[in-house]
Amino acid sequence: MEYNFIAGGICAPKGFAAAGVHCGIRKNHSKLDLALIKADVRCAAAGVFTTNKVCGAPIKVDRAHLTDGYAQAILVNSGNANTCAANGVALAEECCQLVGQALGVSPEDVLPASTGVIGQPMVIDPFAAGIPAAAEKLAATPAGSWDAATAIMTTDTHQKEYAVQFQLGGKTCTLGAIGKGSGMIAPNMATMLAFYTTDAAVSPAMLQKALRQVVPGTYNQMSVDLDTSTNDTLLILASGLAGNPVIEAEGPDYDAFVAALTAIAEKMCAAHAGDGEGATHLITCEVTGAPDLKTARAVSRSVVCSNLFKAAVFGRDANWGRILCAIGYTPGDFSIDKVCVWLSSAAGEVYVCENAAYHPYSEEEAAKVLAEHDILVKVDMGLGEASAKAWGCDLTYDYVKINGDYRT
Amino acid sequence: MEYNFIAGGICAPKGFAAAGVHCGIRKNHSKLDLALIKADVRCAAAGVFTTNKVCGAPIKVDRAHLTDGYAQAILVNSGNANTCAANGVALAEECCQLVGQALGVSPEDVLPASTGVIGQPMVIDPFAAGIPAAAEKLAATPAGSWDAATAIMTTDTHQKEYAVQFQLGGKTCTLGAIGKGSGMIAPNMATMLAFYTTDAAVSPAMLQKALRQVVPGTYNQMSVDLDTSTNDTLLILASGLAGNPVIEAEGPDYDAFVAALTAIAEKMCAAHAGDGEGATHLITCEVTGAPDLKTARAVSRSVVCSNLFKAAVFGRDANWGRILCAIGYTPGDFSIDKVCVWLSSAAGEVYVCENAAYHPYSEEEAAKVLAEHDILVKVDMGLGEASAKAWGCDLTYDYVKINGDYRT
Numbered sequence: 162m163e164y165n166f167i168a169g170g171i172c173a174p175k176g177f178a179a180a181g182v183h184c185g186i187r188k189n190h191s192k193l194d195l196a197l198i199k200a201d202v203r204c205a206a207a208g209v210f211t212t213n214k215v216c217g218a219p220i221k222v223d224r225a226h227l228t229d230g231y232a233q234a235i236l237v238n239s240g241n242a243n244t245c246a247a248n249g250v251a252l253a254e255e256c257c258q259l260v261g262q263a264l265g266v267s268p269e270d271v272l273p274a275s276t277g278v279i280g281q282p283m284v285i286d287p288f289a290a291g292i293p294a295a296a297e298k299l300a301a302t303p304a305g306s307w308d309a310a311t312a313i314m315t316t317d318t319h320q321k322e323y324a325v326q327f328q329l330g331g332k333t334c335t336l337g338a339i340g341k342g343s344g345m346i347a348p349n350m351a352t353m354l355a356f357y358t359t360d361a362a363v364s365p366a367m368l369q370k371a372l373r374q375v376v377p378g379t380y381n382q383m384s385v386d387l388d389t390s391t392n393d394t395l396l397i398l399a400s401g402l403a404g405n406p407v408i409e410a411e412g413p414d415y416d417a418f419v420a421a422l423t424a425i426a427e428k429m430c431a432a433h434a435g436d437g438e439g440a441t442h443l444i445t446c447e448v449t450g451a452p453d454l455k456t457a458r459a460v461s462r463s464v465v466c467s468n469l470f471k472a473a474v475f476g477r478d479a480n481w482g483r484i485l486c487a488i489g490y491t492p493g494d495f496s497i498d499k500v501c502v503w504l505s506s507a508a509g510e511v512y513v514c515e516n517a518a519y520h521p522y523s524e525e526e527a528a529k530v531l532a533e534h535d536i537l538v539k540v541d542m543g544l545g546e547a548s549a550k551a552w553g554c555d556l557t558y559d560y561v562k563i564n565g566d567y568r569t
Numbered sequence: 570m571e572y573n574f575i576a577g578g579i580c581a582p583k584g585f586a587a588a589g590v591h592c593g594i595r596k597n598h599s600k601l602d603l604a605l606i607k608a609d610v611r612c613a614a615a616g617v618f619t620t621n622k623v624c625g626a627p628i629k630v631d632r633a634h635l636t637d638g639y640a641q642a643i644l645v646n647s648g649n650a651n652t653c654a655a656n657g658v659a660l661a662e663e664c665c666q667l668v669g670q671a672l673g674v675s676p677e678d679v680l681p682a683s684t685g686v687i688g689q690p691m692v693i694d695p696f697a698a699g700i701p702a703a704a705e706k707l708a709a710t711p712a713g714s715w716d717a718a719t720a721i722m723t724t725d726t727h728q729k730e731y732a733v734q735f736q737l738g739g740k741t742c743t744l745g746a747i748g749k750g751s752g753m754i755a756p757n758m759a760t761m762l763a764f765y766t767t768d769a770a771v772s773p774a775m776l777q778k779a780l781r782q783v784v785p786g787t788y789n790q791m792s793v794d795l796d797t798s799t800n801d802t803l804l805i806l807a808s809g810l811a812g813n814p815v816i817e818a819e820g821p822d823y824d825a826f827v828a829a830l831t832a833i834a835e836k837m838c839a840a841h842a843g844d845g846e847g848a849t850h851l852i853t854c855e856v857t858g859a860p861d862l863k864t865a866r867a868v869s870r871s872v873v874c875s876n877l878f879k880a881a882v883f884g885r886d887a888n889w890g891r892i893l894c895a896i897g898y899t900p901g902d903f904s905i906d907k908v909c910v911w912l913s914s915a916a917g918e919v920y921v922c923e924n925a926a927y928h929p930y931s932e933e934e935a936a937k938v939l940a941e942h943d944i945l946v947k948v949d950m951g952l953g954e955a956s957a958k959a960w961g962c963d964l965t966y967d968y969v970k971i972n973g974d975y976r977t
Contacts, residue, residue, distance in 0.1 A: 214905050215897030215925065245893055245926050279890025280927045391894050469972055476973025482687025484798050485653055489623030497622050518653050518689045558966045564877055565884025
C-alpha cells in the first residue's frame, strides 16, 4: 500500500505541540538537550521498553504512569541516561511534577525518558529551569516537532521524523513520529528513543496491542551494534481528535491503523540504522522463502548483525561467504542448501550465491552496487512462504572512533 | 595448580612430527600454506566442530574419519576454506588419499582442515605437489611444530603454540597444541583451528569426553567478533607413548588429564583473543558470585562480546556503564542489584561499580590500568557460588580495516 507521507512530524496530527530547549545537562550551549511534547487532551497511551535487566529510572516511572492507559505529556532529556544513578526514580518523578505544574496536567500523565551516559549522577537544577522554558516554547508546528527531534539527539547526525496520513471510518487521520539513536541499538543503545503521536481515536488496550504487533517486525529487527540499551523506549499518544469511531477491537480500522504504524515504523528503522554510529551504508536484509516467521526474522537479523559482513560492506567487498556464514549460525533447525543471495541497490543487482554455492558474477558490478548508500541484501531460503526484513549499517572506523572516546 | 609449560608445541609429546610448506594455495610465496602433522602410531582421536549450519567440507570428512575413534595424521591448509565450494568433500577426500600415500597410512586415518575465504573454488594441484613436500619435511622437533603453526595462520600476527607436562600413573605425560584464528571467532571465524597432541594413553571415548568437558568453559567462552565460523575445528591425537595406564574411565587420572587440557586451552584462548584481528588489548572477564554456571558463562561472554565496551577499551575509557549494560542484556532471569565491577591489569586495579551503581574511582588511575595490553574485568554478581571466565579483545580501526578489504 502507498502512503501519503507529510511534513510536520509529531505536530502533524491534531492536538499536539512540541518544543526543544537547551537546559544545561549538556555543556555545549548550542546543543538542545530537553524536549517536551504536550497533547491538548488526555490521550490513550502505550509504550514498549528495553528488555535489559539494567533499566533507566524513567522507564520505571513510565510503567507506573501507563497503568491507567492515559497520558498527556512526554519529557525527554539527552546527555544523561538517569541509569545506575542514585535517586534516579525520585528525580524522574520530580521532573514529572515540574511538567505538571508548567502545563497544568497531572504528574501521573507525564512520561519521562532519558538518554546519554549511564551511571552519572543527575541533578534537578537544569530541569527546574528548562521545563518552564520548554513549556513557554511549545508550538503545534513543524518547527516544534523539529526542535524536539533535535533535543533528543546524541550521536545522531540528523533529526529523524516522519508523518503519514491514512483513512479511518471516513476520517483522515495522521500519525507522526520522532526518534533518536544511532548506537547501542539492537533494538538497543546509545539508546533508541521513539515518540509517536496520532489523532486517531484508539483505546489504550488496542494502542498497546498495535505496538506489540508492529514492534517485533520493525524495531526489534534493527541493529547497529547488538548492544541492547538500558533506556530503549517507544511511546505513543493518541488524541482521538481526528473524530474517527474509537478503535476498541480488532477489525478493518484496527488493521488500517496497524498498517500505517508499520509503514512509519519501517521508515524510522531505516532512518535509525542508516544513521548508525559511523555508518556509511544502510543495510536492509529481506528474507523470503523461510520456513516460518521466526526463522525469517532471525536470519535477516543475523545478516545485518554480522560484524564481518558489516566491515565488508564498508569496504564495498561483495564477500557473500560472510552472508552465508551469518545465515548458517542463526539459531534454529533449517536447511541452508537452497539459499540464494542477491546484492541490490539503486546501481543494480548481482546474483552472488545459488543453492548455497558461488553464482558467477562480476566483482566490478558488485562494487558498483555496494558504492550506493542504501544496500539491499535479498536472501531466498527456498523452504517456505515466510518473509521478514531487518535493518542495519556497516561497521566503520568512525564507529570505533565515536565509541572509543564517547565520554571525552 | 601450577603447570610446567615447556617448548616444542605439538612435537613436544612423544611420537609426533610436523611440517609446514608453501604449496601455492596462497599467492604470496613466502607464506607457508600447508601444514602436516603425523603420529608414529595410530592414535586415539577426537574432535569438536563448528555449530554453523554452513560447514566446511573437511569437517564432513573429519566426522566420518573419526567414527572409529582413531587417526594418524592431520592435514591443514590456509588460503581457502573449502566451504560452499563445488566438490569440496571429494577434494578433501582426495587430499586424504594423497596423505595416505605419502605417509603409508590409511586415508581414513587422515583428518583434513581448511581455513580461508568461503565459496572459492579449490583445485587439487597445490595439494598434489605440497603433500609429498610436507611429508619429506616432517620433523619431530620444535621447528616442525613452529612451521605447522605458521602454515595455518591467516590474519594472525603470531604463531600460537603451547606444551605442558603433567603426571599420570607415575609417568610424565606431555600435551601440546597449535592454533590459529583471530577473526570470525565466537568460537568462530576467519576460523578457529586448534590441533592438540599428547603422548598420554587415553581411550577414544574418554578423549572425546574430555574435549566436550573442557571446550564449553574455554573455546566456547572466547570471542573476537561473534561470527561463528563455518570451519571451526579442534582435533586431538593421543599416541599413548608416555606409557601411562590407559585412561578408560573417570577417576583421578582422567581428572588430571582434563585439568592439563584446561590449563593449555585457557592459555590458547588468551592467545587467540589477544591476537584478535586488529586487537590492541586482550580482555579477560572473570565472573564470580553467579547463581549458576550457565549464567556465569553467559555474563562473562556478554561483557567480552559488547562492541561498545570493546571500543571503549580501545579508547582506554573506563566506561563501566557499558559493562553493566552488557550484563543486563544477558539472557536469563537474575538480579543485577548486587553487581560489583573492578578493572584490573598489571598497572593496578580500580573498583568502578558497587551494587550496580557508581563507585568513586580516579579516571586517571583507570586510564593507567587500561593502558596495559592485558585487561581483566572482574564482575561479582553477589548471588551465588558459580564462576566462569571469557576471553575477548578490543574493537579497533584495524579490525575494520582488516575486514573491510580481506579479499583484496
